[in-house]
Amino acid sequence: MLNFTFKNQTEVLFGKGQLSEVASRLPHNAKVLFLYGGGSIKKNGIYDKTVEALGDAEVVEFHGVEPNPEFSTLMKAVEVARDNKVNFILAVGGGSVIDGAKFVAAAVNFAGDPWDILIKEAPFENPLPIGAVLTLPATGSESNGNSVVNRKETSQKRAFSSESVQPVFAVLDPEFTYSLPMRQVSNGVVDAFVHVIEQYLTYSVNAPLQDRFAEGILQTLIEEGPKSLATPTDYDVRANVMWSATMALNGLIGKGVPQDWGTHMIGHELTALHGLDHAVTLAIVLPSLMYVQRDSKKEKILQLGERVFNISEHNEEKAIDLTIKAVQDFFETMQVKTRLSDYDIDKTAIDGLVDNLERNGLTALGEHGDIDLVKAREILTLAA
Ligand code: NZQ
Ligand code: ZN
Numbered sequence: 001m002l003n004f005t006f007k008n009q010t011e012v013l014f015g016k017g018q019l020s021e022v023a024s025r026l027p028h029n030a031k032v033l034f035l036y037g038g039g040s041i042k043k044n045g046i047y048d049k050t051v052e053a054l055g056d057a058e059v060v061e062f063h064g065v066e067p068n069p070e071f072s073t074l075m076k077a078v079e080v081a082r083d084n085k086v087n088f089i090l091a092v093g094g095g096s097v098i099d100g101a102k103f104v105a106a107a108v109n110f111a112g113d114p115w116d117i118l119i120k121e122a123p124f125e126n127p128l129p130i131g132a133v134l135t136l137p138a139t140g141s142e143s144n145g146n147s148v149v150n151r152k153e154t155s156q157k158r159a160f161s162s163e164s165v166q167p168v169f170a171v172l173d174p175e176f177t178y179s180l181p182m183r184q185v186s187n188g189v190v191d192a193f194v195h196v197i198e199q200y201l202t203y204s205v206n207a208p209l210q211d212r213f214a215e216g217i218l219q220t221l222i223e224e225g226p227k228s229l230a231t232p233t234d235y236d237v238r239a240n241v242m243w244s245a246t247m248a249l250n251g252l253i254g255k256g257v258p259q260d261w262g263t264h265m266i267g268h269e270l271t272a273l274h275g276l277d278h279a280v281t282l283a284i285v286l287p288s289l290m291y292v293q294r295d296s297k298k299e300k301i302l303q304l305g306e307r308v309f310n311i312s313e314h315n316e317e318k319a320i321d322l323t324i325k326a327v328q329d330f331f332e333t334m335q336v337k338t339r340l341s342d343y344d345i346d347k348t349a350i351d352g353l354v355d356n357l358e359r360n361g362l363t364a365l366g367e368h369g370d371i372d373l374v375k376a377r378e379i380l381t382l383a384a
Contacts, residue, residue: 016235134246140249182229207257
């Protein structure tokens with residue numbers, strides 16, 4: 001096992017009715033920026049419940065954070081936060097709203113151009129504390145320090161990560177997910193699945209507990225994911241998916257082990273250039289990446305096949321093919337298509353995607369840093 005430090009500062013408030021705990025978790029004299037998305041919370045009642053839960057706290061609202069949160073929108077939220085001198089951000093929504101809140105938190109007291117936080121890892125000071133009310137289990141953003149921000153004008157999707165913007169608390173009420181459109185339920189399960197894979201499907205460092213944590217989450221998603229489509233208001237199913245998605249990317253399973261993230265980095269370019277949903281990009285890229293990296297990932301792909309998909313084929317090359325197919329079939333079972341052509345993107349798009357990887361300096365991806373632009377092209381070509 002590799003050396004690591006592990007701390008997760010997010011207090012998870014899990015289950016029915018936990019939103020009522022919010023007021024007691026706010027700072028003294030709280031002046032809260034209540035940040036949310038395109039309005040789903042107004043339709044499903046979470047907005048009203050949040051207003052009630054905020055009690056007597058002074059509240060300023062900012063809404064309109066879009067999926068794949070836009071830099072220009074978030075900069076407007078930064079202005080509102082500055083003008084009103086807020087001292088806390090409550091993000092109510094999915095990964096986009098929570099990621100957006102982290103960027104706003106970092107940018108509020110940043111003297112220069114906040115875009116530098118994303119492209120130059122510019123250090124920032126005194127970020128605002130954040131609380132999260134999760135409405136879409138997928139990204140793990142509610143209990144990690146990652147933030148991904150899109151900038152349409154430059155066709156870039158960039159990330160930064162800092163413990164200092166990680167939510168101090170996260171409300172996870174499975175009932176808040178009942179109103180999700182099926183497409184977002186599917187996206188969430190696929191995203192969480194791939195988060196586990198990025199931290200598991202590398203090479204062995206003799207960390208069996210980490211492997212089994214990862215396999216446990218994958219098995220739970222495989223069992224519960226299809227049920228969350230079939231019986232959308234089954235509380236236990238939604239609870240199990242929600243907790244799996246949080247555990248997939250709250251830092252725990254990635255400690256002491258190598259990590260890949262190549263699928264995510266290539267996927268981000270598909271969103272930046274073609275606007276595909278984040279999870280869709282992962283479902284397209286991962287099977288092909290597994291195929292191209294089948295030699296360096298051999299041991300772990302075989303372990304995934306045997307332990308998670310119950311594949312008992314003795315011929316190793318065949319077992320690897322069956323495992324890749326099982327992953328692809330799972331995505332399709334979750335109603336997420338896995339080819340570029342399924343989204344009307346043809347091979348002529350690949351040049352642009354590879355160019356964008358180069359422009360963003362993403363030329364040595366994967367746990368060995370060996371996914372260069374040639375391999376990235378190979379992966380995208382296979383996924384066509
Ligand atoms: O905007 P509203 O009206 O709230 O609607 C949203 C949005 O249209 C809707 N939605 C959310 N909860 C709902 C609901 N609709 C009905 N009922 C509910 N309960 O769902 C749509 C998608 O929301 P979004 O937040 O964009 O989805 P997701 O949670 O999948 O987040 C995706 C973003 O997170 C980033 C992605 O790149 C993408 O920008 N990621 C963040 C990560 C992190 N922080 O660690 C890791 C991930 O790999 C990922 O990159
Ligand atoms: Zn993801």
